[in-house]
Amino acid sequence: MSRTRNVLAIVMAGGEGSRLHPLTAERCKPAVPFNGKHRIVDFVLSNLVNSEIYSIYLLVQYKSQSLIEHVRSSWTMTRFIPEHFVTVVPPQMRNGPEWFQGTADSVYQNIHLIESFRPDIVAVFGADHIYRMDVRQMVEFHRAHNAHVSVATLPVPLPLCHQFGMVETDARHRISNFVEKPQTARPMPGSKTHALASMGNYLFNADVLLEALKKAHAAGHSDFGRDILPGMLRSHRLMAYDFHTNKIPGTAPFEEHGYWRDVGTIDSYFNAHFDTLGATPRFRMSNREWPIYASPDQAESAQIENGVLHRSVVGSGCVVDGASLDHTMLRRSVVVERDAQLEHCIVMERSRIGQGARIRRAIIDQDNDIPPNEEIGIDPEADRQRFAVTDSGIVVVPRMFFPARAQRPALTLSPAAGPQVRSSDRVLTDSVFRVAA
Template identity: 40%
Template sequence: MRDTLTVILAGGRGSRLEALTRDRAKPAVPFGGLYRIIDFVLSNCLNSGMRRLMLLTQYKAQSLDRHINLAWRNYFCRELGEFIDVMPPQQRIDDNWYQGTADAVYQNIYAIERAQPKDIVVLAGDHIYKMNYKPMVDFHREMGADITIGALRVSPREATQFGVLQTDQEHRLTGFQEKPDHPIPTPEDPEVCLASMGIYVFNARFLYEQLCDDATREESSHDFGKNIIPAAIDKHRVFAFPFLDENRKSDAYWRDVGTIDAYYEANMDLIGVDPQLNLYDRVWPIRSYQPMLPPPKFVFGSEGSSPRRGEALDSIVCQGAILSGGVVARSVIGSNVRVNSYAHIEDSILFDGVEVGRRSRIRRAIIDKDVHIPEGVEIGYDPVADAQRGFTVSASGLVVIARGEHIEPS
């Protein structure tokens, strides 16, 4: 894989994840207590033997850049030709921000050419999944492909949110629909469509030519899914590669956590007895920054009419957390969280450094870093009252409290 360069698109604004993206890019949003969203694609790269990475950032990149420095720099040795380079917009070609996924790569074409890759893998930095990219690169080369696209099997209902691929028996693309109202299913199964995962392998020279040509088209959105791929299907060798899941479960796991509700459900996937996403896999580990913190602690266990007991049921509790007489159920608790006596938390996600006051009650909420919940406050029990306090309330009733939010005592 040393003649392959990986370009990761990590500049997403994440507007549908507001208020979690007020101060950070979407790939930098915490996930599963210990991780950031970007950690999954980076772990896939490392586990696949891909050690030449360019991370293209744009919006609110400081948090992401800090995380890369803390968690990922030590895995790459520049003297051995390995690197993970964070590439902010440099306006080398024009004065614009990135206009689309293809334009983001085009504006970094000089840095990409200097790496002299044979093939270029383009990945999105904001999806949750496990995949070995090496078989896809091998398939791309065996087929003499110009473009190979990672393909996920989804239902026709789900396919309306994706680019949908049509292929022949050799997996060569014969058609492409971008987020169609009526997606075309596969010939062998009318209940299955092939969806683009936003994972691409390009022949390097071919990609340079297509990007330069697309840049001259004023009517173009400069996007891989909308412009580059549809234009290439008829004249070039474009193939689909079926998603090979490394999650080692009965069903393939791939999640786009682009909305508050999707993000919440993906986190809740982790707390089951047999979680859908396997974070305990030593064969395909997910890496992240591991701060030097003490183990989680659960204190008090008194009995009686008003018991005070620190306990967590069906939950993830990260290092440094203290459950000081409070109860947590079906929740994800980040590092350095403190839950004080008689507090009750259920079906919620608490980011690092959250403090929950005595006798507070929290239900179906996502609380960002370092928020202090005063004593006796209720969150998630009255959506109207939560909205009046300025909290974000999703369509399903989830309450989101942004970082830095000041909460008045009851």
């Protein structure tokens, strides 16, 4: 019998993601692409499905169309277990003409879903983090400690406390204080440099959650971290689950233990991509025992002609013709023309990098046709006049900023005499090198 039988998952995927702008100009944060073929929402959904939690409501709100389409094409539950579901739920406005006013309000507006499902435990999880987690182990902790609410936690450096809900506990893991995004926090026991942060993943006994939501709504409260959890400290048993005790099968020895990243800013999103690169990455995307499921992909294999590649990802349907890629991720159907140079770049679907272009430390959103000899990430002042540039110098080119050049013939690869594709590990001498999708 499954250890997660009668657990209902509610995934909060309504975040606007303003700090990820312009990547969120036309899509919500959970729908933002990640790595070669995933989206951010795929991580929480994969963790739930791998944990044998198959009844999942996905609460959406801002600019949700691309997320809805992604879930419809990629998360049909017949792909996993029949008679279970991943269902997208937009604001129902059953109690008035209002969108979700906060995390707790989004669940309250859909309280009928909980009442009709009648679960024992409700897992309320966020949709905007990169990690692997066996939720079954948290469920076992919750039951073993007779918790009313369990909060997944992990240590964070004190200077970052203002970004998280901060938790204080006693020696038995019971939460004694919960403060949402304080300017300062008390160090956790045994540390002078770190404090305990909430990951935004909660387990509630269903009856406790229903009662708390109704009381919060009556009092005009709308947020779990700011309102509901602090208000339950005296009346209920709130426990802190240590995420670092969570064990994932198939994890390689070189991976960072308890890897978890909040990719809420351009810098953190950019850096998390490069944690997945190389033969010994901090976070390995491929794990057969705990896969992160991606969207179905019918594209052809990638083709590489006489290029120089170092620690890069080339998605299916891509064509690289005599270009240089260093720490670069190409998502699907990207074309990189001759003599182009890409260094520490993320290039999204259906984009083309023109001949001789030089691009460094940049994110190129979908459907961009970069002109020949264009320079991005070379001159910071020139970049700031055209694009969003972070304080650390990462350039973000919005979707379709460079429109497609009209009436261009498709790129044709012309085998040269004895062409070579060089990687950091080997030399390949086929005229066309094909990379599996």
